[in-house]
Amino acid sequence: MQNLGIDVLFKGTNMLRLLGGLWVSLRISLIAVGFSIALGIPLGMLMTKDSKIVKAIARLYLEIVRVMPQMVLLFIVFFGTTRIFGWNLNAELASVIVFSFWGCAEMSDLVRGAFISIPKHQYESARALGMNSFTVFFFVILPQTLRRLLPTSINLVTRMIKTTSLVMMIGVVEVLKVGQQIIEANRNSSPNAAFGVYGTVLLLYFIGCWPISMLSKYLEKKWSNS
Amino acid sequence: MSKKEEIVRVDHITKRYEENAILEDFSLSVYEGEVVVIVGPSGCGKSTILRIMNGLEPVQKGEVTYRGEKVDGKLGSITRIREKVGMVFQSYELFPHKTILQNVMLAPVLVQKRDKKEVKEEALQLLSRVGLSEKKDNYPRQLSGGQKQRVAIVRALCMHPEVLLFDEVTAALDPEMVREVLEVILSLAKEGKTMVIVTHEMAFAEAIADRVIFLDAGHIEEEGTAEEFFRHPKSERAKQFLNSFTYDKVVHE
Numbered sequence A: 001m002q003n004l005g006i007d008v009l010f011k012g013t014n015m016l017r018l019l020g021g022l023w024v025s026l027r028i029s030l031i032a033v034g035f036s037i038a039l040g041i042p043l044g045m046l047m048t049k050d051s052k053i054v055k056a057i058a059r060l061y062l063e064i065v066r067v068m069p070q071m072v073l074l075f076i077v078f079f080g081t082t083r084i085f086g087w088n089l090n091a092e093l094a095s096v097i098v099f100s101f102w103g104c105a106e107m108s109d110l111v112r113g114a115f116i117s118i119p120k121h122q123y124e125s126a127r128a129l130g131m132n133s134f135t136v137f138f139f140v141i142l143p144q145t146l147r148r149l150l151p152t153s154i155n156l157v158t159r160m161i162k163t164t165s166l167v168m169m170i171g172v173v174e175v176l177k178v179g180q181q182i183i184e185a186n187r188n189s190s191p192n193a194a195f196g197v198y199g200t201v202l203l204l205y206f207i208g209c210w211p212i213s214m215l216s217k218y219l220e221k222k223w224s225n226s
Numbered sequence B: 001m002s003k004k005e006e007i008v009r010v011d012h013i014t015k016r017y018e019e020n021a022i023l024e025d026f027s028l029s030v031y032e033g034e035v036v037v038i039v040g041p042s043g044c045g046k047s048t049i050l051r052i053m054n055g056l057e058p059v060q061k062g063e064v065t066y067r068g069e070k071v072d073g074k075l076g077s078i079t080r081i082r083e084k085v086g087m088v089f090q091s092y093e094l095f096p097h098k099t100i101l102q103n104v105m106l107a108p109v110l111v112q113k114r115d116k117k118e119v120k121e122e123a124l125q126l127l128s129r130v131g132l133s134e135k136k137d138n139y140p141r142q143l144s145g146g147q148k149q150r151v152a153i154v155r156a157l158c159m160h161p162e163v164l165l166f167d168e169v170t171a172a173l174d175p176e177m178v179r180e181v182l183e184v185i186l187s188l189a190k191e192g193k194t195m196v197i198v199t200h201e202m203a204f205a206e207a208i209a210d211r212v213i214f215l216d217a218g219h220i221e222e223e224g225t226a227e228e229f230f231r232h233p234k235s236e237r238a239k240q241f242l243n244s245f246t247y248d249k250v251v252h253e
């Protein structure tokens, strides 16, 4: 049988380095997800208001994020702004900024969609029971919104994790980059390493994203009767 | 009935949507223990009146008083009045993420800060009264339309309202479910609950009403006891309206 090239991973600290790379990927995406949720929810709520100005600005923001490839955003922030403004931005921070910028836009749109999908009479029947705006929001509207938000936002999170593979383009040593380095270093001794190492990277992404998908499936099932 | 205390008064209300006046200088008083039925053609303003009574609809002129107290936009007063005025709408507006029991218990516990155990006991008792004890742990989507409306009535009752407003609560139901809901309302009337009911079920209206108000284009065209209105309508509009519920027998030539 052909050598699958997995053996290189057991040389020295290779496996540990790969896991370290995975941690870098997850760290970037999870911090960005955190910002996206923290900023995207209030922004999305703001977008449900009637103000034309807010709507126009939000629209513009969303369109910019949508049409720009994440890679171009990364280049602009990392190479472009550091030159022009002369500040010092390490690659990981630049990645977090770009991913938050992207995630926040998408998140706010999902939040907006979820909020406006709650029928108006849910507000009215709650108010008719004497609830004030605070209780209406926290006990009636928000729980229903979160349930509707769950599948789409989990999808966003996993997309963000997967897309972190781009950050190696600005020099962040994340899981894919570590994999590349290991393959390069062992080019002569194990020429099949590409298969084993990239295969393992794939598996690691799977291990990173799968529990999140499972969690969402579980919650969806638990909430499905509502 | 004339000596009974006035509970809700709608006083010289003017309500407009943009330029359209829906109600012009409209007044209506509801007295303790009375069942007022409002009927009238579609779009004449029946729902609007109920929503104004419950402070859900801002008005351009006039005021609503509750036992003499003015209901104004100020938060405290309006939520206090809504506790006392229960309302059930046409489409089932239960909270879909809560079980039947939770739907009923939410406001008494949250708004009235009542003891959870005591509220639960009462909620179960009310649910069993409308024949829905076994459904207490189900979610609204597992119930039929008629069952949901009965829960909505229980949910309003559990707040101990002094007046109940019903806005076409059977209009969205399949015909065979109408009765089970109307029976509940009839039993409340027998208990002497004060109610304002908007309905298109004329037989029900005649059976339950102490006073019928016939509304046309935002004003009271005719008013009287059930007997007077349904048996001896005075105005042409009322006669026309009542006729629209009967059909002439087809005669084959």
Ligand SMILES: Nc1ncnc2c1ncn2[C@@H]1O[C@H](COP(=O)(O)OP(=O)(O)OP(=O)(O)O)[C@@H](O)[C@H]1O
Pocket: B017, B022, B041, B042, B043, B044, B045, B046, B047, B048, B049
């Ligand atoms: N939000 C709104 N904006 C503009 N016009 C409205 C609004 N709500 C109601 N109207 C108008 O006010 C009038 C009275 O409406 P209302 O719902 O009170 O009628 P209704 O008597 O309850 O009718 P129905 O029997 O069909 O329920 C209607 O002509 C309606 O078109």
Ligand SMILES: [Mg+2]
Pocket: B046, B047, B048, B167, B168
């Ligand atoms: Mg109506």
